[in-house]
Amino acid sequence: MEFDINVWYDEQIKGNVIFSYKGDISSNVIDQVLNTIEHQLHVIDEKPGVxxxxxxxxxxxxxxxxxxVDLTPGNTAENGGKFIIFVIRKLExxxxxxxxxxxxxxxxKVLRDRIDQINFLSTEELKELYRIILGNEEFSEKGGGGLGIIDIAKRTGNKLNYSFNPMKNDYCFFCLEAVVT
Amino acid sequence: MESIALKGTGKTPTVNFNAEEGLIEIKGRSIPENSIEFYKPLVDWLDKYAATPASKTTVKIQLEYFNTSSSKCILDVFKKLEAVQRSTESVLINWYYEEDDEDMLEAGEDYQSILKIPFKMIEIIDEDN
Structure with missing residues (x-):
């Protein structure tokens, strides 16, 4: 059976949701998402460090x-929406x-191998890997050099959970979870 | 050389580069999606500055947030300053971090480990607490 994104999203927004977004991503959306998250954290008076x-x-x-992100299936570069889901829930x-x-x-395969490698490394090893990649000249044209996901894992200190859920044609829906404590 | 003075935004830092005074200051947030576009003019400026630097160069980096896309660009800034350090031996990077912001202290230490420039780590104590 095909993975149902709406069912998955409904699961994500159960509980103490402090932010949720489902839709296309753009530079403006990023601004709105980040402003809202910052505002929400201020409203609930979270500790500055957290x-x-x-x-x-x-x-x-x-x-x-x-x-x-890849273009949403059925879209082309011209009309292309890039669909994402982004949810933050407060845990105990x-x-x-x-x-x-x-x-x-x-x-x-590349993504799975990358996350498995990150999950396998200790915090100290992640810090070392981060330094090696930062000091290395080989950055992608998008500028990140694959540091983003290492940075997330390094900051959380927790393992990343993920799943690749089969969709129609040559696509899957990639779900990633990070616990911030 | 003309100075660079940029006012910070929600995504980009306040920048003050002054060749006469040998002052290089980056302050605030650096989280643009395309950091290369923002930093290129700064790196180009430093390239020229490195040819005729002030007798002493004071660098102040006080960032609240920066993304990994900026991290490489900030390294490029420091690499230009490393060239200044090689010729003048008078560059100091003051790396500011807020009290308890261990991630930001660690980020400074990451650069320190990669570069051959003296770093001074300065903790900012919030007096309201």
Missing amino acids: SKKLYNISVEAIQNLFHH TGYLLSTGNFIKNNRI
């Missing part, structure tokens, strides 16, 4: 989506950030 960490991770996560301790986006099946 707020800062969650904001930083939100910046990386949403900009990663902006740079790397900390926050859960969940993102969802379409990617083409031929990109699964």
